[in-house]
Structures are given as C-alpha cells and as structure tokens.
Amino acid sequence: YEELLPDLARVLGPDHPDTLAARGNFVHWRGEADSANAAAEHTRLLDDLVRVLGPDHLHTLTARGNLAHWLGESGDAVGAAAAFKELLDDRERILGPDHLHTLTARGNLAHWLGESGDAVGAAAA
Template sequence: HWRGEAGDAAGAAAEFEELLADRERLLGPDHLHTLIARGNHAHWRGEAGDAAGAAAEFEELLADRERLLGPDHPDTLHTSRNVAHWRGKAESGR
C-alpha cells in the first residue's frame, strides 16, 4: 500500500501479487484476508495503468464476494463500485 502511495503503483501491484499467492496458499481462496489482497492487487494493477485488467479482477472478486457475503454486504457493494470505476477508466482509455 505505502509503496503505491509513494508513487510506485507497479511495485505495489507486484508485492500484492506475492502476498495474494501466500494468502491463497496459507488461508485459502475464500478467506477474508485473501479477498482483501485480491482487491488491493486489482487496485494497484489499475493504478499502474492496466484499467482493463483491474476491471476484470474486480469482476471476479465481485462474483466471489456475492457468493460468500451476499449482494448487500458493504464489501460486495464496494467491489461493485470498483468494477464500475475501472470499467469506466478502461473504456475511456485513462
């Protein structure tokens, strides 16, 4: 997170990718901390310039959060907002 905030979005995305792999291996794909790492990875991927990739990751995360938490859970709703945000950036080319 702080690496990205310091201006290195690509480095933050890479670190969250490593963290995500560890969390999936140790905690499983449906654990809350794994889901959080997925969201962080998608965010920094988008900030690093891959808006379409971020949107796709958030779409996958949204499906899992809906399945695990339900459609009205705050985390699900926040993820839905992120899907819309990154789709918009991907479509506008920004």
C-alpha cells in the same frame, strides 16, 4: 512496517496471520510511494494468503481487491476491471449481494470499467 516485518517473521513466523497482515500494510504503503511495483508485490502476498488462509478468507479477498486497485493505478484499467469482476462474483457468493464489501467491489468494478472506456459496462455494474 519495513522494520517490523523481520521481527514479526522471526517471532511469529512468516505465515502467521499477523505477519501477513503487516505485509499487506507494508505493500500498501510501498505502493503509495511506487505504484509501478505495487501490483507485483500484492501478487506475491496474495499467493501466500491463498496458500495459508485459503481463497475464500476475508483477508484473501481484501488482498485481491488491493491487487486489482494497483493494477488499475499502474495503468492496466482493463486488468483492474477484470480482477474486480472476478472478486465481485466471489464476494457475492461468499458474503451475499448486499454486504458492504460486495457493494464496494461493485463500485470499484464500475470505476475501472469506466476508466477502461466501457461506459455501458460501468453503468450496468
């Protein structure tokens, strides 16, 4: 992805959905190698996705989940839980309570609540 991104940006433009998707894949794999910087890279990508696609687009929602994940992986379980709570609220509003992505957000919220020491909140999620 590191080699592909400059070509995509040159040919399609930096705001093209395919370029943004490749950036998402790139920051995911970069995060696997360096979780300390993954949240910051996901934040920059999320800002661009909101600007280009809007806050309710499925790719934007996915990026929010990825950011929340990397917050937790970098040691901020409370921040991850808060981010997943906001994401869950939006996924319920946009996709409905029974959609797979909504249920995934609920499971991730429970996980990070548990990791943050909130066993009661995790059980209620």
